[in-house]
Amino acid sequence: MNEINIGMVGYKFMGKAHSNAYRALPMFFPESIKPNMKMICGRNEKAVAAAAQQLGWKEYSSDWKDLLSRDDIDLVDINAPSNAHKDIAVSAAEAGKHLYCEKPLALTLDDAREMLEAAEKAGVKHMVGFNYRFTPAIMLAKKLIDEGRLGDIHHFRAWFLQDWIVDPNFPLVWRLQQEIAGSGAHGDLNAHLIDLAHYLVGDISKVVGMSETFIKERPLPDESGGLSATSGHAAEKGPVTVDDATLFLARFANGALGSFEATRFATGHRSTNSFEINGSKGSVIFDFERMNELQVFFTDDKDDVQGFRRVMATDPPHAYSDAWWPAGHPIGYEHTFTHAFVEFLAALQEDRQPVPNFSDGVKCQQVLEAVELSVKERKWIDVSSL
Known part of the structure; x- marks a missing residue:
């Protein structure tokens, strides 16, 4: 083909x-x-x-x-x-x-x-x-974990923070309507964090969460697209039927602990997508606002130079780096989609299922719904029970 x-x-x-x-x-x-x-x-x-x-x-x-x-x-x-x-x-x-x-x-x-x-x-x-799986710096984190260079993983903490709907006059776009979007910050933002947790650390076994809708009604929109909208009907409002923020704790099947925070009400954060992973031999920190960098710490560094180091994932041998620009030249958000399609088309050539596939989507959806059930019932939920 x-x-x-x-x-x-x-x-x-x-x-x-x-x-x-x-x-x-x-x-x-x-x-x-x-x-x-x-x-x-x-x-x-x-x-x-x-x-x-x-x-x-x-x-x-x-x-x-x-x-x-x-x-x-x-x-x-x-x-x-x-x-x-x-x-x-x-x-x-x-x-x-x-x-x-x-x-x-x-x-x-x-x-x-x-x-x-x-x-x-x-x-x-x-x-x-x-x-986001196809960000070279995140793929480096995966490599360090798979090779055992971070040791046993103890903690995964992640946060996806935005502020694009803080204004109460921002219109009621489809992302704020449950019948269209399914959920708000939880399904939109936590979905990415959950998938990264599955990719990097492993399956999530139990969750407990809480959520809030800070603004209950919004003006009806004239026109919307992406993450923007206009409204000429300030007096005519409709109900917001999704969460504005959802936070949850998690236990992983391998014994690691996790914390997740997704919100559209973190003023000053346009789109802060970050995680930190702590292991027995080291740690990594990632922030998508500096997507070409991974902060790396190893416990076996000598005492006088111990500390997080900044690793640029823009040059070989980092993933996909030889396809783009000369050494040190960064790539951006749009490149993650190109990398995803490289994987998909390679899977077609090799007659295998690409990764992540619908099985990963189902596994993520299972955690999303377990958190929603936990919010409703105010207790820990076993993910495998759904």
């Missing part, structure tokens, strides 16, 4: 990110399968037509079902709002299309499991959009 024809559902924030990644692949990863950006879909015909021209898609449609009967579509990329994921993924799998779906995989654990079952039954390749 030298080329793959792609149909994409969604054209706003994630649609731009995915389109940019597809367009970068032939230039920077010429050995990869060439993505042919065949058709983009969205409900607003005028807007999706403009997006097709802007983002580089050959055709457009206002109905995603147009992708299913076409023999010239091999892969369906789903980055529409969360409430649309299941129907599109199940239908596309039944039509024999490979699947790439943004996180969280679905609105509910049952829906996520149905998506996985459909993909497995159809025998198609499937991947979930946990793009």
Whole structure:
């Protein structure tokens, strides 16, 4: 296979990110399968037509079902709002299309499991959009852990902090409506932290959490896209039905302890995505605002030079570094999507499932729902009970 024809559902924030990644692949990863950006879909015909021209898609449609009967579509990329994921993924799998779906995989654990079952039954390749895994500095952290250089892992603490909805007059966008988004900061931000915890440390066995919605009603929006919106109806409001912030504690199956914090009300934090891992032989600290760096500490350093060191993950032998820029030149957020698609297309060439796939999405959804149940019942929840 030298080329793959792609149909994409969604054209706003994630649609731009995915389109940019597809367009970068032939230039920077010429050995990869060439993505042919065949058709983009969205409900607003005028807007999706403009997006097709802007983002580089050959055709457009206002109905995603147009992708299913076409023999010239091999892969369906789903980055529409969360409430649309299941129907599109199940239908596309039944039509024999490979699947790439943004996180969280679905609105509910049952829906996520149905998506996985459909993909497995159809025998198609499937991947979930946990793009942060493909940050070279995070991949370095994974390498240090897998090689035992941090020793036994004791702690994983992570926080994803934003402030884009602190203003009570910010409109009621779809991300603040449970029936569309599923949950708020929890499903949007904690989902990434949970997946990184699974990737780096291992399975989460028990959780206990708390959450809060600080602003209960917001103005109805005139127009929204991505993480922005406008409203001309300040007097007309609707209820916010998701969490503004969710925090939880976790026990890992291997004995490590974890803490997780996701909020959209951390003033001064535009998008602080960070974690720290402490092991018996060392520690690492990562902050996505400085995504090319990993802070590393080893206990066996000599006493007079002990301390966290800054490691730049921009040069070989760090992951993907030889595909991009000369030594010391940083990469950015958009490159994580390109790396994710490199993995997906390599999996197609090698006839294996890519990682992370829908199984990882289901495992993340299981933890998300365990935390929600813990908030409701005010007690520790065994993740495996769901």
